[in-house]
Amino acid sequence: MMEAVANTMNMTLRRLPPWAVYPLGALPALWIVWLTLTGGIGVDPVAGIEQRLGYDAMYFLIGGLAISPLRRLTGINLIRYRRQIGLVAFAYVVLHMLSWFTLDMGLWWRQALGDLYKRPYLLFGISALVLLVPLAVTSNNASVRRLGPRWRRLHWLVYPAVLLGVVHYLWQFKVIPQSGWFWFGLTLALLGLRLWWGARRRMTAWRPRSKA
Secondary structure (H helix, E strand, C coil): HHHHHHHHHHHHHCCHHHHHHHHHHHHHHHHHHHHHHHHHCCHHHHHHHHHHHHHHHHHHHHHHHHHHHHHHCCCCCCCCHHHHHHHHHHHHHHHHHHHHHHHHHCHHHHHHHHHHHHHHHHHHHHHHHHHHHHHHCCHHHHHHHHHHHHHHHHHHHHHHHHHHHHHHHHHHCCCCHHHHHHHHHHHHHHCCCCCCCHHHHHHHHHCCCCCC
């Protein structure tokens, strides 16, 4: 049953080109613009914009992390969209940081530094952004060819980046809601699966071959 569903979905997805991820990924941002213009963003528009951009960034980051486990566990193959999903996630991380620095801090560096001191969880978010920058810069075919095997090793930075982003999200709450624990648990599960599969693959590669 699952195999039939996966085959149907994969056949349907083949009709969707990878570039289509970009306009689809822009829909949450357009929704934020609409809410802002219509007064539906909340009583504190600055906080509402900043938070929604952060949530969207986290959703796309975790979604990108789930692509390989989803294929291995269900057969649904979204690998051809992974690079585009990662770039959309990076764009939302950048917009989230810019909304904090421009709308919240008013472009004042001294005020921003003071906010970092008062809210140290911001450092986790900034650290995640720093780790994602080289991944976004090298998310092109030319970089894959130029870096060779080093490209895959470089893109392992996505794992600590996602974990830092989720910790940044959780730390801002005085009492972590159930949804926060869900995203944290899902992130740990996805990272654990990747580590487990990687360890099994290395053990298989190192296993000595029996002599004939």
